[in-house]
Amino acid sequence: MTDQKFYPEESPRFAQAVEQLKGKKVAVLGHQRPDGDCIGSIVAVVRVLKSLGIEAVGLNRDSVPASLENFVGDTPLMLADDFQPDGHVAVTVDSADFKRVGDRLNELFPEVALNIDHHISNKEYGAENIVIADACATAEILAGFFLDLGYEIDAVTAQGLYVGIATDTGQFRFPSTTPETFEIARRLCEQGANPSEAAYQLYERESFAKIQLLQHFLDSLHMEFDNRVCIGLLENGIYDQTGATIDDAEGLVDYARAIDGVDVGVLIEDRDGAIKVSLRAKDPFYRVDQVAKQFSGGGHACAAGLNVENSSIAEFQPKLIEALGEHLKTLGTEK
Amino acid sequence: MTDQKFYPEESPRFAQAVEQLKGKKVAVLGHQRPDGDCIGSIVAVVRVLKSLGIEAVGLNRDSVPASLENFVGDTPLMLADDFQPDGHVAVTVDSADFKRVGDRLNELFPEVALNIDHHISNKEYGAENIVIADACATAEILAGFFLDLGYEIDAVTAQGLYVGIATDTGQFRFPSTTPETFEIARRLCEQGANPSEAAYQLYERESFAKIQLLQHFLDSLHMEFDNRVCIGLLENGIYDQTGATIDDAEGLVDYARAIDGVDVGVLIEDRDGAIKVSLRAKDPFYRVDQVAKQFSGGGHACAAGLNVENSSIAEFQPKLIEALGEHLKTLGTEK
Numbered sequence: 001m002t003d004q005k006f007y008p009e010e011s012p013r014f015a016q017a018v019e020q021l022k023g024k025k026v027a028v029l030g031h032q033r034p035d036g037d038c039i040g041s042i043v044a045v046v047r048v049l050k051s052l053g054i055e056a057v058g059l060n061r062d063s064v065p066a067s068l069e070n071f072v073g074d075t076p077l078m079l080a081d082d083f084q085p086d087g088h089v090a091v092t093v094d095s096a097d098f099k100r101v102g103d104r105l106n107e108l109f110p111e112v113a114l115n116i117d118h119h120i121s122n123k124e125y126g127a128e129n130i131v132i133a134d135a136c137a138t139a140e141i142l143a144g145f146f147l148d149l150g151y152e153i154d155a156v157t158a159q160g161l162y163v164g165i166a167t168d169t170g171q172f173r174f175p176s177t178t179p180e181t182f183e184i185a186r187r188l189c190e191q192g193a194n195p196s197e198a199a200y201q202l203y204e205r206e207s208f209a210k211i212q213l214l215q216h217f218l219d220s221l222h223m224e225f226d227n228r229v230c231i232g233l234l235e236n237g238i239y240d241q242t243g244a245t246i247d248d249a250e251g252l253v254d255y256a257r258a259i260d261g262v263d264v265g266v267l268i269e270d271r272d273g274a275i276k277v278s279l280r281a282k283d284p285f286y287r288v289d290q291v292a293k294q295f296s297g298g299g300h301a302c303a304a305g306l307n308v309e310n311s312s313i314a315e316f317q318p319k320l321i322e323a324l325g326e327h328l329k330t331l332g333t334e335k
Numbered sequence: 336m337t338d339q340k341f342y343p344e345e346s347p348r349f350a351q352a353v354e355q356l357k358g359k360k361v362a363v364l365g366h367q368r369p370d371g372d373c374i375g376s377i378v379a380v381v382r383v384l385k386s387l388g389i390e391a392v393g394l395n396r397d398s399v400p401a402s403l404e405n406f407v408g409d410t411p412l413m414l415a416d417d418f419q420p421d422g423h424v425a426v427t428v429d430s431a432d433f434k435r436v437g438d439r440l441n442e443l444f445p446e447v448a449l450n451i452d453h454h455i456s457n458k459e460y461g462a463e464n465i466v467i468a469d470a471c472a473t474a475e476i477l478a479g480f481f482l483d484l485g486y487e488i489d490a491v492t493a494q495g496l497y498v499g500i501a502t503d504t505g506q507f508r509f510p511s512t513t514p515e516t517f518e519i520a521r522r523l524c525e526q527g528a529n530p531s532e533a534a535y536q537l538y539e540r541e542s543f544a545k546i547q548l549l550q551h552f553l554d555s556l557h558m559e560f561d562n563r564v565c566i567g568l569l570e571n572g573i574y575d576q577t578g579a580t581i582d583d584a585e586g587l588v589d590y591a592r593a594i595d596g597v598d599v600g601v602l603i604e605d606r607d608g609a610i611k612v613s614l615r616a617k618d619p620f621y622r623v624d625q626v627a628k629q630f631s632g633g634g635h636a637c638a639a640g641l642n643v644e645n646s647s648i649a650e651f652q653p654k655l656i657e658a659l660g661e662h663l664k665t666l667g668t669e670k
Contacts, residue, residue: 166507170534171506171507171508172501172506172507172520172530173506173530173531173534173538174531174534175531177530177531178524179521179522179524179525180521182517182518182520182521182524183517183518183521185507185517186514186515186517186518186521187514189513189514189517190514195507195508195512196508196509196510196512199505199508199509200617203508203593204592204593204595204617205593205595206593206594206595207594207595208556208558208562208565208594208595211553211556211590211594212553214553215550215553215554218546218547218549218550218553219550219554221543221546223543227543230543255546257539258538258539258540258541259541259542259543259546260539260540260541260542260543282535282539
């Protein structure tokens with residue numbers, strides 16, 4: 001296994017792209033509301049470029065969530081608003097659409113030299129695009145490249161890449177988890193990644209406010225369509241009431257989906273009259289993206305979302321339930 | 336890596352023990368209230384023995400929890416109460432103390448031929464004892480043996496062993512997760528283990544009653560000692576009220592421990608006047624076993640428990656809080 005390359009076709013392309021970056025200043029851009037794979041991938045690319053003598057800085061529109069701060073270490077990472085470009089060349093990670101890096105970075109960088117991603121929907125907006133859709137995470141792709149090419153993986157890089165893989169696979173639970181995922185996890189641990197320290201930072205530093213938000217959400221859960229759909233609510237004012245942040249709502253909808261017999265879990269949130277809906281299916285068969293699309297939303301077969309302005313839960317929930325009912329009827333019950 | 340043995344010293348001992356079992360009927364015993372590592376290990380040993388031409392059956396005092404039923408497949412597995420011994424020889428898995436297999440199996444099998452476990456506290460009650468305390472799970476030990484020895488690992492065996500490892504490491508989050516853990520996970524996937532199918536069975540089939548139990552528990556959370564201790568309650572009658580089972584309480588205390596700044600999470604449960612307490616620490620420094628011991632309980636540095644008869648939450652909680660306060664004072668705040 002150790003002699004085999006993870007990405008025999010793509011690794012040389014990555015090496016060539018890195019070669020092109022030599023002598024340039026590089027800005028590594030991630031998407032808005034960065035997650036573990038985004039931060040881990042930025043950290044890893046910046047550090048590896050620096051180890052190869054290339055000046056590099058990571059940039060994000062939004063700040064690093066508290067649970068991920070510890071994984072940045074001494075990596076140069078800035079908010080887009082604080083950054084003054086000085087002839088920098090852009091590299092994006094984990095960003096399917098260049099719009100996802102946010103307005104200011106879109107303006108600062110009209111061109112992208114290199115786009116590395118694992119989303120099948122990637123729009124290939126770069127001069128060079130390396131998109132591997134069956135990888136579980138952008139971090140898995142990068143780890144594979146670095147290992148294939150013998151690039152230096154220090155402990156911070158290894159931990160960042162590990163965190164990207166662990167979070168994007170839901171701790172090795174999603175179907176994207178393959179034997180290669182475990183092989184890469186092993187190799188990263190050998191380079192200094194620490195699974196239990198990562199888990200502590202990611203999962204053992206919850207705010208009490210987040211627990212209260214979860215409690216309110218669970219209290220609101222109700223079933224529709226013979227328990228095939230489970231809906232939970234976050235009423236307007238809940239963030240003020242609990243002290244929770246918007247990031248704390250991440251993952252709540254999974255509690256609705258995880259119930260036995262439920263095919264689709266739903267979160268309906270009212271933020272000052274702006275309705276935000278998350279739809280999560282257990283199986284791609286349920287194509288929740290098609291329901292989201294009816295309300296100008298979008299997403300994937302198992303995970304989709306939509307936004308409605310100037311409404312309320314009382315007004316919008318019946319419309320959504322009707323659409324879900326029609327959708328389930330069209331699908332039938334046979335998978 | 337593939338040429339290296341996982342357990343160069345112990346695998347030959349296991350092979351020898353298996354050799355001794357040839358021509359005999361074997362009963363593979365697990366502990367009461369079986370968990371993923373217990374069921375996975377029983378399934379794996381029974382199947383491997385059968386593949387080697389040895390008659391074998393798995394035995395448990397308690398029935399297989401619903402979330403684990405799917406991993407048994409066509410493995411012969413019986414309740415202790417339904418079993419009639421016929422010269423069977425006992426092998427135990429994942430059972431630190433022979434008492435843990437339960438009264439009836441203790442009576443049926445006064446002797447244990449082979450005892451395989453990963454608990455450091457194992458009492459070595461077998462004629463042959465293979466205890467590897469730094470393994471993350473008994474399933475990890477067994478997988479290592481089978482791979483080292485070239486025993487047949489069919490898909491059900493691979494999945495059982497994978498489930499043992501995934502559950503006993505909290506999905507690769509506990510400090511016992513090592514590079515070898517990932518290597519073994521990879522090899523099991525190559526033999527037919529399916530991480531996402533395992534996760535679906537383990538985590539996506541929650542009962543609505545369990546969610547209600549969680550909601551009640553979260554609602555009861557309160558802090559002590561400058562938020563260093565977080566206590567949650569399950570009042571008497573809560574199982575009837577929600578329809579949840581005792582197994583559904585598993586893992587609730589982790590929500591209390593996971594809060595930022597909390598050193599020790601506590602669950603206090605009243606079951607008809609019998610008080611049951613679970614203590615979970617973030618760090619072994621907190622030695623919650625010492626607190627449990629004061630009330631004739633026990634356990635590990637990070638995970639301990641105790642039982643008190645004929646009491647109530649109102650009566651016992653103040654005593655426990657006082658003991659925790661004294662304990663924290665003795666420890667100081669410096670880890």
